[in-house]
Amino acid sequence: MFNSNFPILKRKINGRRLVYLDNASTTQKPQNVILAMTDFYEHHNANIHRGIHTLSQEATQMYEGARDKVQKFINAKYREEIIFTSGATEAINLVVWTWGHENIKRGDEILLTEMEHHSNLVPWQILARKKGAKLKFIPLNETWNLKLETLNKLITRRTKMVALTHISNVLGTINPVEKIIKAAHKKGAMVLIDGAQAGGHISVDVQKLGADFYVLSGHKMYGPTGVGVLYGRKEILENMPPYQSGGHMIRSVDWQNSTWNDLPWKLEAGTANIADVIGLGAAIDFINKVGLRAVKNHELRIMNYVLRELGKISGIEIYGPESGKDRIGVISFNAAGVPPHDLASILDQRGIAIRTGHHCAMPLHRKLGVESTARASFAIYNTKSDIDALIKGIKYAIQLFCS
Amino acid sequence: MQQKNYSQIVLDHYRNPRNFGKLKEPTHTAEEVNPLCGDEIKVYLRVKNGKNGKNGKIEDIRYEARGCALSIAVASILAERIVNRELRIEETGKMEKSDIEQMLGIKISPARESCILLSLNAINKALSS
Numbered sequence: 033m034f035n036s037n038f039p040i041l042k043r044k045i046n047g048r049r050l051v052y053l054d055n056a057s058t059t060q061k062p063q064n065v066i067l068a069m070t071d072f073y074e075h076h077n078a079n080i081h082r083g084i085h086t087l088s089q090e091a092t093q094m095y096e097g098a099r100d101k102v103q104k105f106i107n108a109k110y111r112e113e114i115i116f117t118s119g120a121t122e123a124i125n126l127v128v129w130t131w132g133h134e135n136i137k138r139g140d141e142i143l144l145t146e147m148e149h150h151s152n153l154v155p156w157q158i159l160a161r162k163k164g165a166k167l168k169f170i171p172l173n174e175t176w177n178l179k180l181e182t183l184n185k186l187i188t189r190r191t192k193m194v195a196l197t198h199i200s201n202v203l204g205t206i207n208p209v210e211k212i213i214k215a216a217h218k219k220g221a222m223v224l225i226d227g228a229q230a231g232g233h234i235s236v237d238v239q240k241l242g243a244d245f246y247v248l249s250g251h252k253m254y255g256p257t258g259v260g261v262l263y264g265r266k267e268i269l270e271n272m273p274p275y276q277s278g279g280h281m282i283r284s285v286d287w288q289n290s291t292w293n294d295l296p297w298k299l300e301a302g303t304a305n306i307a308d309v310i311g312l313g314a315a316i317d318f319i320n321k322v323g324l325r326a327v328k329n330h331e332l333r334i335m336n337y338v339l340r341e342l343g344k345i346s347g348i349e350i351y352g353p354e355s356g357k358d359r360i361g362v363i364s365f366n367a368a369g370v371p372p373h374d375l376a377s378i379l380d381q382r383g384i385a386i387r388t389g390h391h392c393a394m395p396l397h398r399k400l401g402v403e404s405t406a407r408a409s410f411a412i413y414n415t416k417s418d419i420d421a422l423i424k425g426i427k428y429a430i431q432l433f434c435s
Numbered sequence: 436m437q438q439k440n441y442s443q444i445v446l447d448h449y450r451n452p453r454n455f456g457k458l459k460e461p462t463h464t465a466e467e468v469n470p471l472c473g474d475e476i477k478v479y480l481r482v483k484n485g486k487n488g489k490n491g492k493i494e495d496i497r498y499e500a501r502g503c504a505l506s507i508a509v510a511s512i513l514a515e516r517i518v519n520r521e522l523r524i525e526e527t528g529k530m531e532k533s534d535i536e537q538m539l540g541i542k543i544s545p546a547r548e549s550c551i552l553l554s555l556n557a558i559n560k561a562l563s564s
């Protein structure tokens with residue numbers, strides 16, 4: 033679906049049609065995103081805010097217009113709850129180094145899960161070490177879902193933050209974040225949801241979820257690299273100290289002291305990444321045009337098909353929930369006798385792009401009992417024939433290695 | 436279809452790695468890991484003369500490795516050449532990607548460079564230890 037919107041899909045790789053199955057790393061960009069960014073540079077480029085001249089006003093309108101699009105996209109209550117960052121990683125670090133630094137004390141607990149991406153693990157590790165706080169982890173069960181029955185024990189009065197991924201970038205598991213948020217709030221803990229793999233795959237309503245913080249990665253949802261989103265509830269953001277400081281984020285500056293700008297600009301220091309934010313706005317336009325319901329149905333069909341076809345090959349181990357309903361977007365697997373790296377090289381010869389390695393989740397891979405996995409991940413433009421090419425390539429690799 | 440990355444040499448050495456295992460009483464050992472993909476190798480060398488490996492002769496080599504076909508195949512080929520006295524200490528230090536490509540009979544993409552250099556690095560690390 034919508035393949036003609038993605039210029040890169042016309043490329044040949046090693047003489048073959050490109051079959052792009054590395055979407056959890058970054059998605060390809062539709063024409064309207066590319067055009068929105070060139071249009072900005074060709075016709076509207078100027079610095080934003082406080083500019084009196086026409087171009088600056090246009091640029092400001094476009095940049096702030098993207099904020100409105102993000103607000104609607106995740107149904108935030110106020111536009112100033114949307115903070116632009118360089119990516120999901122920076123959005124999490126922003127929370128860690130502002131809210132976390134102010135609020136986490138010695139003896140406090142931070143609850144994560146066993147399926148976190150390094151970007152929702154390492155910053156908390158550093159904070160916990162600095163503050164003398166403790167990290168705890170919601171474990172996984174045999175079907176690669178979170179063991180919800182452990183929640184009551186794991187969330188204590190000392191738990192100040194529960195931070196977890198909405199969708200696992202390795203297992204594809206969709207976590208019941210609404211339930212977890214309720215349980216956390218009952219004990220007075222804050223919740224951050226890492227939505228890097230959810231944005232553009234499932235619809236997100238931050239008010240309905242009740243999330244305190246929600247994080248998006250622009251380049252994983254058809255937008256450009258270098259832009260991400262931090263959503264934070266207004267009253268929390270208002271009480272947070274600045275993250276970076278300098279231009280734009282101030283109201284007035286004295287030799288010794290300064291006062292801060294209003295939200296959202298208080299948390300956006302320096303000249304913003306204007307073109308990429310506008311690109312992200314265009315990506316949201318694209319997703320809205322396709323419709324998230326259509327996206328989800330399409331991805332479910334692809335997931336069921338790939339699960340069925342992979343399941344037919346002997347010696348394939350699939351990691352993650354068995355049913356296509358409990359997972360979305362990614363499937364990690366290993367083919368017995370074919371090291372993942374070699375599989376990726378062989379597939380690349382056939383124009384098929386997958387990813388191998390630990391996918392920035394080393395502790396999870398230790399739990400899986402393997403050093404690395406092969407991962408195919410999907411987007412709106414993937415077709416059944418992409419999956420057929422993948423399956424054929426995997427069979428070829430097995431035959432090459434194991435005959 | 437011609438598999439550019441996977442010559443018969445690579446597949447043969449991957450399936451039957453030569454001189455695999457431990458060495459009794461090695462004079463030099465070293466470990467290397469490839470943090471990107473988790474490939475690991477430990478090499479055991481017995482070197483005669485010269486404790487620092489200089490002007491010495493590699494008398495025997497074994498290795499234990501886990502990883503992709505390329506990294507195992509290169510380890511196996513290097514070990515075989517060393518055991519056959521086709522590869523001397525002076526030479527291992529000077530070997531480059533292109534030499535290994537020649538041994539394998541294939542071109543290696545930049546993304547896989549670290550795979551084919553893993554065992555060579557381990558050998559050189561052992562020799563300079």
Ligand SMILES: Cc1ncc(COP(=O)(O)O)c(C=O)c1O
Pocket residue numbers: 056057118119120121122149151152197199200201226228229248249250251260392
């Ligand atoms: C679950 C998850 N969280 C966070 C990130 C980091 O996102 P970004 O590249 O926007 O920093 C990723 C991307 O790899 C991810 O998959």
